[in-house]
Amino acid sequence: MKDVKAPILAWLAYLVVLGASITVTRWAPGTLGHVFNLLCALVMASLVMVFFMGLRSADNLLRVFALATLMWLAIMLGLTMMDYVYREIGSSAMLSAIA
Amino acid sequence: MSDDAASSRAPESYLTHGWRWRDWLLTTDHKRVAWLYTVSITGFFFLGGIAALLIRLELMTPQGDLVSADIYNQLFTIHGVVMVWFFLIPSIPNTLGNFLLPLMIGAKDLAFPRLNLLSWYIYTLGGIFTMAAVITSGVDTGWTFYTPLSTQFTDTAVIAAIAGVFVVGFSSILTGINFIVTTHKMRAPGLTWFRLPLFVWANYATSLVMVLATPVLSATLLLLIMERLLGIGIFDPRLGGDPILFQHLFWFYSHPAVYIMILPGMGVVSELITCFSRKTVFGYHGMALSILAISVFGFLVWGHHMFVAGQSLYAGIMFSLFSFLVALPSAIKTFNWTATLYKGRLIFASPMIYALSFIGLFTIGGFTGIFLASLAVDIHVHDTYFVVAHFHYIMVGSMVTAYLGGLHFWWPKMTGRLYPEVWAKVASLALFIGFNLTFFPQYLLGYAGMPRRYQTYPEDFQILHAMSSLGAGVLAIGYLLPLGYLLWSLRWGARAPADPWRAAGLEWRTGSPPPPHNFLKPQTVSGPPYDYDTLDNPQGEAR
Amino acid sequence: MTTIPSTTPKAKPDEQFDDLTQQRHADLMGMWLFLATELMLFGGVFTGFVVYRYAYPEAFAEAATHLDLVLGMLNTGLLVTSSLFMALSERAVGADRKRLTLLFLLITIGMGAVFLGIKGYEWHHEYSQGLMPILGLEFVYSGQHADRAQLFFNFYYAMTGLHAMHMGVGMIWLMVMVVFTLRWRDPPRLRRQFQISGLYWAFVDVMWIFIFTLLYLLRASS
Incomplete structure (x- = not known):
């Protein structure tokens, strides 16, 4: 099996971003925090699309x-x-x- | 269709390829699926037509005397729902498009033949279900299902009707996906994008709109169903919801849907005009790109349906400006058709008469569209017969005319038979005259203040209404005649040669009707489309 | 596309295609287009939510605090992990490892089931708190702007419900893939089918990211 490292790393990165987003919403909500949440969502979605949905090699x-x-x-x-x-x-x- | 007679004439065609029930109902041949669609949409068309006829009969007199007010509401709902979703949207793409797209690009079939059949089942079963709901319970919201009328006030089977339309939407989506992938991946060697027939361009652009817009309708109808069925208020003003949001989402689909209806017609007419002018189409690149431009601009203008609905003034101004933009590519197309006619060797065969009718009617419908896109004028004519006349000029005057023109043009290819030309000329003229008699008076009525969807009216309007109803009778002749002689030609029409019009295009390079996999040997393309100069003068002598 | 798997040793494309590459590209493109339509479907609902989120910022931010952040977070983590296993199963089928493929696929389905279980528990919890204004149930809300908060919860059920429906479809789809994996005929076709199924599963995950962010995270300080 080739190319298993990339998805696993992407998964780890995803969890880190998710953690960051939740931390911010827990301790510093408000407009800035919400902007950060939405940015995190974009990053997480991109990670899934690029590494799990093969957009990288499409x-x-x-x-x-x-x-x-x-x-x-x-x-x-x-x-x-x-x-x-x-x-x-x-x-x-x-x-x-x-x- | 005469099975035995066709098979006596040697080469095997898709029509001779089995006549058991499952050879048709489980076929994956795009040409047979096209026939399934043709039968279905013809049925729906006449159903919607009957509703229209009853409406016009009612409007002969100022009083409401033929039907009750409730029935009148139900009639225009039936007419709208059927004609928009079960006739106009699938009309050209799913019949002519289904039949011709693979032929025109030299492919054996669509990319996903089983999906194509599935989409017919979804369409037909969904359509029958919706009709059953609408007719038995008498849905009275109009085809637009505006909230809060549809969610809180009407007590008819709105849910069933909406569920049916929702389901039929998937048929559109699947067809769109199928056509886009086919156009991208299945073209014959040498058939580059700018060698594609304009009909293929038109179907491609239409498919893009289907794919991007239809899901939003699905989402909107789903929210509506949830609101009515589960009590989840999304557009409910009592919770702070905004009924105009429904209109935004609805028209985000339904305005582009207008281009789903008209773009394929433009494609058909481009084929007809160039063939019967014996000239290549004027400004091919402009034609192809303006089709794409219309499909893109079409997404930016939906708010012009809501100028007086309470949307903010700034949104209104913006939507008005964008709406004017659509006039640009439309004008490019109209001028290019006219320029194609210029100095052409015109042949007034019946498909050409339909095509010329299209240009005239589309121009009138398009111009009045500009009136309606102007904020101030729209306040005067909004929801009047002016609007009714405008969109009928586009949808009936242009689209149905193009559909019939295309049907006549490709009829020999689809059936292997010729239709009686004299009757076809009579029918095409009946359509043009009947249509104008029906709908031109409606412009005058609307400008004078006759609102749409009303059963009664002041006596001053009776002359115009009577003219309109009379015209509807002539129009009906224009529809019934082709039904008669086209069916007649299936058995008694003369045999068609492979290329009866001496037309360009790959679909004419195979038998009429074509063999099961379209071409006996793989096709390649080496030149531009519509090369009528070379076709008519093979030796290259000067004209 | 699911047809009778070909049993010939040399894999052949469907009759309308010239070769397998053409078919693979066509299948992939068809699936991406389908996902584009799915995105527009969710997009319509998202647009509605954004309009109200913009119009009633305080009411919506406060209503969001009534959702269970921990369970939401758990579900998000579960779903992305299932997507990872789906992606791994695609690689396993590419390497012709039948048992590994099956294992990863079953883990994916299992995680999907746990996701739906947690979601159901959440719904039940909200129901018991009177936060489920469906089918005429009474909406009991302690905060300010009870009507606007009800609008928020209406969107909550519409969005999570739509998503759960997609999860259900995805799980049935993957169960069909389990059967195909057990049969293991025509590996090139199987690889195509895995790629297509993986796209759908990951897409449902992407939609969840936005549902989770919009509903759970854009909240006021509690």
């Missing part, structure tokens, strides 16, 4: 597809949020309108 086309999908997710999230950053929801006016 051909370029698959990488383009993976990136494109992430971009589409960003479009959906970004343009939807364009609405919500300029609008307040859940106000009492809305509630009384349906009551």
Whole structure:
């Protein structure tokens, strides 16, 4: 069996990042902490995708597809949020309108 | 289809290859699956058409006299759900696309033939289930299932209907995956991307949209089901939820879905125009790239459905701007089709009449789309018959016309038979006239203030409504005629040669109908597509 | 794709392909595209969550403190370990080690089962605390903004439920792979199937990372 070292190292790295993320949320939550949590999630997801899903050895086309999908997710999230950053929801006016 | 007659004519074709039930229902041949789809979508089309006919009959008079208000709501829901999800979305990709994609790229089949069959089963069974639910319980939300009407107020079987649409979505997804992989991995040697027929480009772009947008619809419908079935309020204003979020997610799918419907039509028309102008298509690269551009821009514009729904003004401005952007690639395509006609040796065969109708109707539908993309104008015409007319010009005027044009063009290839050309010309003209008579008055109605989804209206509107209903009758003739003579041609039509139109493209380089694995020997490609100059002048003499 | 495994000594591609390389590339690409659709499926739900997380930051951060961080962490660790064993089983099948493949595969499935067990225990725990506003059950909440907190818990059940469903599908899939491994016919096909299954399993793990981070970690100080 070849190439077992890389996934095991990736697994260890994953656990370290997970530990760091949980430590931060336990002792220093708040906006900065949350940003750190999300960054950790990105690192963990990348570790799984690169080492367990073979994105490292995949051909370029698959990488383009993976990136494109992430971009589409960003479009959906970004343009939807364009609405919500300029609008307040859940106000009492809305509630009384349906009551 | 006459089995014995076909087999008497020597070479074996996919049609002579077994006629037991399982030869059709368990086939993995993309050409036979295409037929399964053709039968299914034709059934759904006429079902949706009956609902439309009842709607138009009701609207002959200002009062609600033919059906009750509830039934009227159910009728336009049936019409919308069937036509959008069970006819328009699968129409060209799953019939003509399924049949032609492997042929056009010189492949033996799609990359995943069993998946292709599975997707037909999902589609047909899901469709029948949805129809049963919608018709027996009378779902009355419209095809858009807006919350909180669909979650809190209606007492009809919304869950069953949504579950059906959810399931049918997987059919789209699987087809999309299949087409993308096929286009990437199965092309014949020498068939580079910029030698692909535009129909293949169009189906590829359509598949991208199917793959990226449909899952979001699935997610949205799933949340809706959870809210209604389990009481998990996601869009529930009582908990601080936002019903407009449903519209965001819904239109993130449903606007790109409009391009799922129109892009394959553009592909078909590109093939027809160039063949019957006996000229290569004008600006091939621009055509191919504008197809891709439409499919990408199509994802940035969904908010133009929500200008008056309460979304923030800044989002509205942004979505309005992006919507104007879609006009650019669409205009490129329209101009290029026109430029292809210029100085061509035009042949007015029936597929060409359909294609020319497409250009005209698409232009009108596209222009009025720009009106609707303008924030201020939209406030005036939002949810009126102006909108109804606009999207029918795109979806019926353009898409159904392209579908019928393509069906006529490739009919000899699919069946090995020729259809009666005179009747086809009559049908194509009936479609054009009937369509305009039905829907042009609706622009006027909408601009004058007639809201959509209303059963009754002021008497002033009756003349226009009556014209529209009359047009619907003519339109119905335009649909029924082809059904009749195409079926007739299956048995009594003249035998088709391999290439009846003297058309370019790999699909014409094999028998009509093609053998089971499409080509008797592997194909290679060495030149650009649509090389009609060489085709018509093999010696290379000057035109 | 699951067909009748070929018994011929020389492995042949399916009839629509020219050779095995073409088929392997096509299969892989098909699977990645399928995962792209799965990502958009989860993405729709995530978008909804982000909208509300942005609109009601305090209520959501406080509601998150009612989730069990230790169990969540345990599950995250379990799932990534199962992904590791899945990746190892792919390597084992590549090295033609049948028994090792089987062992790794069974460990993967076992860890998946423990994950679902813990998840079920968590759900039951929340149910007993009155934090399960499903099917009209009463929502008992001690903190402020009880309505917004209910929205949070609605997302919690929608997201973890969707994920658990995917875990279930993945486990059934891997059990089918156990059968294929026991039969051990046509190793090239088996390798393709393992690669595809491994992709799915790891993907479900990736989705969990984001569910865990969004729901459990973005919390207020308790």
